[in-house]
Amino acid sequence: MDRDEQGIALAVSTVIFALRPASESESAALWIPLVRRITEPFENRWAIPGGWVRGEESLADAASRNLLETTALQPSYLEQLYAFGGVDRSPTGRVVSIAYWALVRADQAAQAAESDNVRWFPADDLPELAFDHNAIVEYALWRLRTKLEYSRIALAFLGETFTLTDLREVHEAVLQRPLDPANFRRQVEGSLVPTGHVVTGGRHRPPRLYRYNETVELVDNGPLNHTAGSHRVVD
Amino acid sequence: MDRDEQGIALAVSTVIFALRPASESESAALWIPLVRRITEPFENRWAIPGGWVRGEESLADAASRNLLETTALQPSYLEQLYAFGGVDRSPTGRVVSIAYWALVRADQAAQAAESDNVRWFPADDLPELAFDHNAIVEYALWRLRTKLEYSRIALAFLGETFTLTDLREVHEAVLQRPLDPANFRRQVEGSLVPTGHVVTGGRHRPPRLYRYNETVELVDNGPLNHTAGSHRVVD
Numbered sequence: 069m070d071r072d073e074q075g076i077a078l079a080v081s082t083v084i085f086a087l088r089p090a091s092e093s094e095s096a097a098l099w100i101p102l103v104r105r106i107t108e109p110f111e112n113r114w115a116i117p118g119g120w121v122r123g124e125e126s127l128a129d130a131a132s133r134n135l136l137e138t139t140a141l142q143p144s145y146l147e148q149l150y151a152f153g154g155v156d157r158s159p160t161g162r163v164v165s166i167a168y169w170a171l172v173r174a175d176q177a178a179q180a181a182e183s184d185n186v187r188w189f190p191a192d193d194l195p196e197l198a199f200d201h202n203a204i205v206e207y208a209l210w211r212l213r214t215k216l217e218y219s220r221i222a223l224a225f226l227g228e229t230f231t232l233t234d235l236r237e238v239h240e241a242v243l244q245r246p247l248d249p250a251n252f253r254r255q256v257e258g259s260l261v262p263t264g265h266v267v268t269g270g271r272h273r274p275p276r277l278y279r280y281n282e283t284v285e286l287v288d289n290g291p292l293n294h295t296a297g298s299h300r301v302v303d
Numbered sequence: 304m305d306r307d308e309q310g311i312a313l314a315v316s317t318v319i320f321a322l323r324p325a326s327e328s329e330s331a332a333l334w335i336p337l338v339r340r341i342t343e344p345f346e347n348r349w350a351i352p353g354g355w356v357r358g359e360e361s362l363a364d365a366a367s368r369n370l371l372e373t374t375a376l377q378p379s380y381l382e383q384l385y386a387f388g389g390v391d392r393s394p395t396g397r398v399v400s401i402a403y404w405a406l407v408r409a410d411q412a413a414q415a416a417e418s419d420n421v422r423w424f425p426a427d428d429l430p431e432l433a434f435d436h437n438a439i440v441e442y443a444l445w446r447l448r449t450k451l452e453y454s455r456i457a458l459a460f461l462g463e464t465f466t467l468t469d470l471r472e473v474h475e476a477v478l479q480r481p482l483d484p485a486n487f488r489r490q491v492e493g494s495l496v497p498t499g500h501v502v503t504g505g506r507h508r509p510p511r512l513y514r515y516n517e518t519v520e521l522v523d524n525g526p527l528n529h530t531a532g533s534h535r536v537v538d
Contacts, residue, residue, distance in 0.1 A: 075358045076313050078399060123310045123397055127388035150527070151386045151401045153362035162358055164313060164401075166386045203526065210525030290445030291438065292385070 076162045080131040081118030081201070083208035084143055084170040085191060086177035087225050087241050096241040098191040098212075100205065101180060103138050109159045110198030114189070116205065118165065131168040141180045143170035145224035147289070149208055157200045165199075169208040171224035192244070216242050220259055220280045229263050231275040232256075311397045315366040316353030316436070318443035319378055319405040320426060321412035322460050322476050331476040333426040333447075335440065336415060338373050344394045345433035349424070351440065352376075353400065366403040376415045378405035380459035382524070384443055392435045400434075404443040406459035427479070451477050455494055455515045464498050466510040467491070 087096040102114040119134040121127060128146060135141055149167040157163065182188065189195070191209055194202060215221050222238045236252045261281050266274035322331040337349040354369040356362060363381060370376055384402040392398065417423065424430070426444055429437060450456050457473045471487045496516050501509035 073358075074313060074355060076356060078309060078311050078313060120309060121311060121388070121399075123308075124390060126390055127386060127399065148386060151362060151383060153356070153401065155359060155361055164356075164362065166388065166399075206526045214525065290449065291441045 076164055078121045079118055079163050079165040080121055080127060080134055080168060081116045081165050081204060082131050082135050082143075082146070082168040082170050083116050083149070083205050084135065084139070084141060084172060085208075085212060086172045086174060086188070087238060088174055088177065088188070096237060097244070098209070098242060099177075099188045100191045100194075101139050101141065101177075101186055101188050102194075102197070104185040104187075105198055106185065113198040114187075114195055115198040116167075116201050121166070127166050128168070131166070131170075135170070139180050139186055141170075141172055141176065143172050143224075144176065145171040145221065149204070149211060152200060152204060154200065163199075165204075167204050167208070169211060171212075171221070173225055173227070213242060223280050229265070229277040229279050231267060231277060232260075233275060235260075235278070311399055313356045314353055314398050314400040315356055315362060315369055315403060316351045316400050316439060317366050317370050317378075317381070317403040317405050318351050318384070318440050319370065319374070319376060319407060320443075320447060321407045321409060321423070322473060323409055323412060323423070331472060332479070333444070333477060334412075334423045335426045335429075336374050336376065336412075336421060336423050337429075337432070339420040339422075340433055341420065348433040349422075349430055350433040351402075351436050356401070362401050363403070366401075366405075370405070374415050374421055376405075376407055376411065378407050378459075379411065380406040380456065384439070384446060387435060387439060389435065398434075400439075402439045402443070404446060406447075406456070408460055408462070448477060458515050464500070464512040464514050466502060466512060467495075468510060470495075470513070 083100055085098050085100055088099050089096050101117065103117050105111055105113050105115050117135050117138040119130075119138070121130040125133065127148070131146060132142070135143065146168055147170075149169045151164060151166050153164040155162065157165075177188075180186065191205065194205060196202065197205070212221075216239060222235060222242075225238045226234055232249075232253055235256060236247055236249060239252065240247055259281050260278040263277045263279055265277045267277060268274065318335055320333050320335055323334050324331050336352065338352050340346055340348050340350050352370050352373040354365075354373070356365040360368065362383070366381060367377070370378065381403055382405070384404045386399060386401050388399040390397065392400075412423075415421065426440065429440060431437065432440070447456075451474060457470060457477075460473050461469055467488055470491060471482055471484060474487065475482055494516050495513040498512045498514055500512045502512060503509065
């Protein structure tokens with residue numbers, strides 16, 4: 069077969085998570101931004117942000133560019149998830165989509181203004197999406213929840229310093245279950261470093277601020293690891 | 304951009320591991336089959352088996368077909384590894400390659416006759432390969448070694464039943480270090496079921512045969528899990 073006879077188009081799609089409370093009274097949960105499709109196929113259906121890969125850009129660059137163009141978001145963490153290549157996933161011709169997943173902090177998420185065609189949805193309660201995007205989100209959720217257990221990926225949701233309560237609330241929101249504070253402290257203590265500072269504000273026993281031990285990789289992806297500041301992109 | 308203007312070709316490549324002793328006197332190690340390229344680019348250079356994806360086949364089907372055509376191998380385990388999409392990875396035009404990794408048992412590996420253009424190499428001691436294939440093998444080795452620790456993937460190297468020594472030798476060969484037999488037994492016991500049979504042959508204390516507890520998934524890939532007999536393919 070000649071390479072020009074394939075007729076396969078190459079796209080990227082990104083599932084991007086932020087933690088936000090559903091309302092003033094509720095605790096934080098995972099939300100993802102979706103983009104309303106304005107063309108066929110699946111016109112008017114919600115979809116995860118994405119688009120075509122250009123000939124001169126890497127896959128991760130294509131994911132970042134499409135995310136910025138569609139949602140104005142620049143994630144603090146971006147990692148390849150999986151190549152979805154089912155023969156029938158698009159009704160208008162074969163498309164293989166390289167899916168990425170990304171995390172943004174709440175303050176970064178707030179920069180992405182909602183509009184008629186961009187809206188945040190609770191990750192565990194989505195409408196029926198375009199293409200196989202529900203399956204892509206489901207896999208991304210599973211990857212995030214698995215990875216939280218054995219990496220310091222929660223950092224991507226927090227600032228550089230945080231209290232033990234901040235960190236526990238990230239874990240509770242991602243895993244969707246309450247965690248015992250004393251057990252949680254024992255589990256994470258080894259990977260944290262006290263900053264010597266506390267939360268200011270005049271409380272009698274102000275909570276201590278921690279940061280992650282930076283000798284531990286954010287995520288261990290073996291030979292693919294490539295860290296540039298807190299923005300980590302693997303292609 | 305129009306999807307037809309991309310000029311990106313889509314390939315699959317598979318790193319396929321078997322355990323074989325280097326010689327009669329040596330213990331087993333990981334070997335992979337390589338295919339000698341007979342066209343440019345990289346003519347005469349060794350490469351991992353692969354080829355183009357056809358418009359009507361899934362990515363995993365393309366990986367299986369190319370593997371069978373080039374090496375006559377049909378792996379007992381096949382899983383997507385990563386999409387390699389660097390802009391400059393091929394000197395003759397943009398190619399994105401979806402890499403898979405696979406495992407075969409020694410008896411399956413023996414069916415793949417070597418020829419001038421197909422040869423087995425020790426996975427940790429390869430020549431300079433075509434394209435970015437050395438990096439792909441390095442990442443596959445890392446994935447295999449990581450996954451061995453938290454899944455029952457060693458099964459793909461063994462028959463349905465095996466002794467504790469068989470299983471330990473697989474772990475030692477993959478991890479390339481000796482393991483303490485008593486510690487190893489304690490670590491794996493929970494995931495094994497005694498078959499009630501022993502190795503025949505008239506020894507005084509014949510070793511017991513075990514199988515894996517089948518309520519444990521071969522590998523937990525979350526929503527992507529899809530098991531069909533012992534041949535497991537995720538697309």
